[in-house]
Amino acid sequence: MALNPAAAIGDTVQLLLGGSPLAHPVTHVITAVDVTAGSISLTVTAGDLGADGAKQVTAQFSDAAGNSSMTEALSFTLDTTAPAVTITSAGGPVNQASQTITGTVDVADAGATVTILDGTTAIGTA
Numbered sequence: 001m002a003l004n005p006a007a008a009i010g011d012t013v014q015l016l017l018g019g020s021p022l023a024h025p026v027t028h029v030i031t032a033v034d035v036t037a038g039s040i041s042l043t044v045t046a047g048d049l050g051a052d053g054a055k056q057v058t059a060q061f062s063d064a065a066g067n068s069s070m071t072e073a074l075s076f077t078l079d080t081t082a083p084a085v086t087i088t089s090a091g092g093p094v095n096q097a098s099q100t101i102t103g104t105v106d107v108a109d110a111g112a113t114v115t116i117l118d119g120t121t122a123i124g125t126a
Helices: 032-037
Strands: 012-017 027-029 053-062 068-070 074-078 085-087 103-105 115-118 121-125
Antiparallel strands (some): 012 027, 012 053, 053 068, 053 074, 115 121
């Protein structure tokens, strides 16, 4: 997250989900390294964003005097459901130098990567 030029060493930042702290609060005290870099990196605990759907995350900055300010909300859609892939090529002999596999991915999953496995070994992507 980019820091406002007014951010100072010792200020505290806390991530909020829908205006409330996360189940496992994400807070960080700004350091000299952060100010020099002009940004910080924060990590949210798996599961703290809740169920799939529309989300808004904001950051609340506070200084030692008790003054605070909020960033604009970052809106996004959480989607943890794996895309559905349908293989449409017919089965056939498997003892060949190459195989052609065809299939489709729903339009809602456009841009998804399909990984082809031989058992648990990845042998290709599309």
